[in-house]
Amino acid sequence: MSGTFPEDFLWGVALAGHQNEGDNEHSDIWFLERTAPTLFQEPSGAACRGYQRWPEDLDTVAGLGLDAFRFSVEWARVEPERDEVSTEALDHYEQVVDGALERGLAPVVTFNHFAAPHWFSAAGSWLAEDAAERFAAQCDRVMARFGDRITAGVTINEPNLEQLLQAGGKLPAEAETTKREMLAAAARAAGSERYFASNVIPSDAQPEFQAAFTRAHRAAKSAIKARRGDLPVGVSIAMADEVALPGGEQHRDARRAAVYDHWLAVGREDDFIGVQNYERIFHGPDGEVVPEGPRNGMNSVIDPASLAGAVRYAHQVAGVPVLVTEHGLQTGDDAQRAAFIPAALDLLSDEIAAGTPVLGYLHWTLMDNFEWIFGYRPKLGLLAVDRETFDRTPKPSAKAYAAAVQHHRGR
Template sequence: MSDRSFPTGFLWGVAGSGHQTEGDNIDSDTWFAEQVTPTVFREPSGRACGSYERWREDVALAAGMGLSAYRFSVEWARVEPHAGTFSEEALDHYEAVVDECLALGLAPVVTFNHFTSPHWFAKRGGWLDPEAPEAFARYCGRVMDRFGDRIAVAVTLNEPNLARLLTWLDLPEFVRDLERATLVAASEAAGVPAYRLSNVMLPEEMDAIADGMTAGHVAARAAIRRRRPDLPVGLSIAVIDDVVDGDDASVRDRKRAEVYERWLRLARDDDFVGVQNYERVHYDGFGAVPPPEGAPLNQMGTEVEPLSLAGAVRYAHEVAGVPVLVTEHGMATPDDTLRAEFIEPALAGLLDAVEDGVPVLGYLHWTLLDNFEWIFGYSFQYGLHEVDRETLTRTAKPSAGVYAAIARAGAVRSPVVAG
């Protein structure tokens, strides 16, 4: 075997989000929607991983793996629990996380909105509210004023295309019905005509919400750049590696037009585009082609394919034309052997893309901890560390060691071909 090295300055990190790890995010829209009846959320987030209190432990875990970057989200609902009222305690908290990252040699990659928003924002209709972009930019500006001088990368929105992407997945019809019922129940409980979330959307509202989020990104980007023009700013999008079987690309191309292209075109004015990839799906002229019988599958039911990451990155860069930051990549599986075997070939494929000229700034694995996975609750495992649901004790899995070794070396192994 021989080593192939990534470029100097390549970021090696892990990604996570506030609501999924912190716990007790009681002023957020998702917390509220978890409590209503009926709800599409399998279970409430509750204490999650207790990371609001145990954040130093989590940052230390990342640093102990020899990583150079730590992506986390600032929870808008904590920072601005009531419209126009900002919490100094919450700002102090997130500022301390940034400073701890820097003290331990980790570049702070900060997401300003990772799906969850304040309860008051959802009561106004979320991103359907014409004033939503201005409200989001105001919040981003307040965060930047507090510690924007010390963060390394700014991500405005996380996966604004996810709801549209999910329409292409084979989810049971009762899930769609339950999403609608959840929003009805939340609206009634909140006493408003339309309580709206970013991660539970009605099909007929997706375009209008996307318009609001597009305007929100533009407004937030401007607010961030006004305060710090040198800070790399972008957004992250979910990108499945969609490949064509045969010579009819019509279905694949229609999916790309519906799911990705708005956001990749938007990213042309950004400093980078964040790519979040977990799977590859094959399409012929009729639709999705099921995985081969007996192929190893992840918990989403798609085939385990390490090279999906490189495919997604190449496509995103081709359309957006800006550098790529892999803001999430991983695998939903309770079998850590699959995850451990998956990481290096995925990164080898990513390095192939880099060597072919695709500018990739770094790789952030999802995720450090097994956490709350939205409507799936705690039934999906993506973490490099297991979290005991009673004690919240973190325990490293073998995959954490595999990833740490690659990050420390900044290289992957490739077979030496005789000749």
């Protein structure tokens, strides 16, 4: 606890459009939720009605004493049909940006947080020849509207998520079968040869998607920088803290090479690397080892040191500052979250004191929301959401996070 956070450190929360806004009906995820068979346990539906209730949500963020707000601009809302741009959607997101600024919150914009337009995915998704060009055009129109007022830009959210899930065996074998059946059914329903979405990619398509995401990221960054060269831009990747026990170095290094190192190398070209950390994985000579202790909803041991470890490795390889674009705890026991957040921040403070540059911390997430294929069961929010009224209720962890921020600012 000897470190000090920089004065301009961003303290905030993160959320994503499809998971929070509701009724993202022109998106590929919305389409897949309604495909038979589907990998999604339930449809997103109204989500948290964030598209309508954003003013009160921003009031809550500001009321916690925070100064940053990460959100996604939903491409499917802005371009619901190919070459059909919605002025209303751009108006909406501009209001969110201005509303954040009015409340003293720095807007951090994610240009793609998994969901994309249905027409885009039906045309081959990120593997289409014009995918990078199409995405760059979306980034350009967003920047043209309000890019002069945002604080940082994240091009693509977790392009390595599938590698992380597959490398760690987080999804059962039958999930891969269902995924393939769902995507085949979606292609037939859409009248297209193939159908994909960013967070449901078949295992054998991973190399193609990594190359496609890399092209899209670079094209997007060029478009963003063309509008505003001084805007910090980076990509956010999913990162567990990979720890080697005695004899486990080879296994750990193989996991790092398979899941993170490509994107950390790409990050050397950027202004920052976004780190999204939820767990710590221990490696022995024969593979993963799960130590004793309380488990989170991902079935890994709750370990506050995971964030500092992931941040350390990201900077070591990428060589650029880190922005913690997501970090949190999946648990139905909020007392665990309330203890976890300040402990993780104390260790992150020590990591900064040791010389690792960190630009900010954006907690995932403001409220319990739609967690993709797992539906509404996983709980990661600082606020509980009534699924019928959509009313938000702060949990003890919201107060704990606010107190931790105040504590570290006071140093």
